[in-house]
Amino acid sequence: MNKKKVAVVGAGLSGLMAAKELSKNAFDITVYEKEVKPGGRMRTDTVHGWELDRGFQVLLTGYPYLKKHLEDLSIDLVQLDAGATVFHENKRSNIGDPGRDISLLIPTLFSPVGTLKDKWLIFKLQRMLKKKSIAAIFNTENSTTAAWLKQYGFSNQIIKRFFQPFYGGIFLEDRLETSCRMFLFVFKMFAEGEAVIPIGGIGKFSEEIAALLDGEGVKFYYDTPVQTVGKGKLTTEKRGSEHYDVIINTASKLNNNYQITWKGTYVFYFQHPGEPVIKTPRIGLVADESKVINNVFYATATQSKTREGRQLLSVTVVNDDDYSLVELQRKVRQEVTQMVNQKIDYVHHEVIDYALPDIASPVDEQKLSITDQVVHIGDYQLNGSQNAACKIGEAAAKLLNEQHA
Ligand SMILES: Cc1cc2nc3c(=O)[nH]c(=O)nc-3n(C[C@H](O)[C@H](O)[C@H](O)COP(=O)(O)OP(=O)(O)OC[C@H]3O[C@@H](n4cnc5c(N)ncnc54)[C@H](O)[C@@H]3O)c2cc1C
Numbered sequence: 001m002n003k004k005k006v007a008v009v010g011a012g013l014s015g016l017m018a019a020k021e022l023s024k025n026a027f028d029i030t031v032y033e034k035e036v037k038p039g040g041r042m043r044t045d046t047v048h049g050w051e052l053d054r055g056f057q058v059l060l061t062g063y064p065y066l067k068k069h070l071e072d073l074s075i076d077l078v079q080l081d082a083g084a085t086v087f088h089e090n091k092r093s094n095i096g097d098p099g100r101d102i103s104l105l106i107p108t109l110f111s112p113v114g115t116l117k118d119k120w121l122i123f124k125l126q127r128m129l130k131k132k133s134i135a136a137i138f139n140t141e142n143s144t145t146a147a148w149l150k151q152y153g154f155s156n157q158i159i160k161r162f163f164q165p166f167y168g169g170i171f172l173e174d175r176l177e178t179s180c181r182m183f184l185f186v187f188k189m190f191a192e193g194e195a196v197i198p199i200g201g202i203g204k205f206s207e208e209i210a211a212l213l214d215g216e217g218v219k220f221y222y223d224t225p226v227q228t229v230g231k232g233k234l235t236t237e238k239r240g241s242e243h244y245d246v247i248i249n250t251a252s253k254l255n256n257n258y259q260i261t262w263k264g265t266y267v268f269y270f271q272h273p274g275e276p277v278i279k280t281p282r283i284g285l286v287a288d289e290s291k292v293i294n295n296v297f298y299a300t301a302t303q304s305k306t307r308e309g310r311q312l313l314s315v316t317v318v319n320d321d322d323y324s325l326v327e328l329q330r331k332v333r334q335e336v337t338q339m340v341n342q343k344i345d346y347v348h349h350e351v352i353d354y355a356l357p358d359i360a361s362p363v364d365e366q367k368l369s370i371t372d373q374v375v376h377i378g379d380y381q382l383n384g385s386q387n388a389a390c391k392i393g394e395a396a397a398k399l400l401n402e403q404h405a
Helices: 013-022 064-072 102-110 116-131 145-152 156-171 180-192 203-215 325-340 386-404
Strands: 004-009 027-032 044-047 050-053 077-079 083-088 091-096 195-198 219-221 226-230 233-236 240-243 246-249 262-273 283-286 293-298 310-317 345-357 374-376
Touching: 004 013, 004 226, 004 386, 013 027, 013 064, 013 203, 013 386, 027 203, 044 203, 050 262, 050 310, 050 345, 064 203, 064 386, 083 156, 116 180, 145 156, 145 180, 156 180, 156 283, 156 293, 203 219, 226 246, 246 386, 262 325, 293 325, 310 325, 325 345, 374 386
Parallel strands: 004 027, 004 246, 027 219, 083 283, 246 374
Antiparallel strands: 044 050, 077 195, 083 091, 226 233, 233 240, 262 310, 262 345, 283 293, 293 310
């Protein structure tokens, strides 16, 4: 029997997951990727010998659609602390989830980040969300995260000193205008799993999946941007027109049915000698409105090769306050120097314009259909998360399995 020919446009998470599911059945699969390696928005580049993620990003082991794939791979993971170091007005304090790390109980209770009532509300919210399904969370009446937090009773103090920097870094906007559905979903995921980063960087995850698929006969064409898709035909400059029974397209620009607004971010990398300011793999949040840095993380912890006596700091900026890149770089350097209190060396930076889709009403389900032999997928159709990318990739594969098996 002739195998059905399927093309996947994009070797990001959703495309890889679709290919992975399809590879279990009799499909002839070819993946086209415009970049020279897989990963899409979850990529790691090697620069001056350091493994640098294109934007600080963690894998949440609580994500149901990611979890099972993590279990299939044998990658080493660094587990981040269940808490954060908060930098506020030149002082540092630690806050975290004592349920997961008891040593955080005392610092959390006495941290000036929020009131005692705030800490009780966090505990209450965790309990409430443990019982709530993800489907129910995405049916919650929509409002902004900022409005939801206020209505739940959190003080302005904890909103400014913890929620804004922490969730601002996740939503890539620090006014917390993102839907409360995303807040509740991500809060639940943090409560139910760990935040981890592969040794070798976030891109290791996609690279390992692509290697697995390669070994199973899936063809990959890298550095091959697709120009058009439609009616089972796919065109590229390198290879001309090629015909497929079905094309799974994850390139949002090739989907004319969606107008997406994107949220961007900046990542800067610096190295310095000596000891790190934060000794364990934990995120540092900057809770001063006058500062441009949102968060820092010592990426030394995720390098596959250690550099004797050198520390690598990843610095995320979410809101550029309309500074030019040169001014921003100068301000970031100043703030990092003050934070680490020693000479730092610039390593690299990335301006990431297309980081997260800005979705007013995120959802967790979407009915997919194949039109003109093309099915369009991507996190932008559900919600901006790795879970959504994995889920929709799997859903596309399921659709093809049902229609073409
Ligand atoms: C800085 C940053 C931080 C993030 N942090 C988190 C986090 O902590 N937790 C979380 O859950 N999510 C996070 N995300 C979001 C997460 O990375 C995405 O949800 C996920 O990677 C999206 O996968 P995707 O396959 O839908 O899209 P993409 O990764 O964008 O995949 C699309 C692929 O198509 C390729 N492509 C595009 N056009 C063409 C073309 N014409 N021809 C061929 N190929 C093409 C692209 O190169 C890409 O590989 C973050 C994203 C960024 C950028």
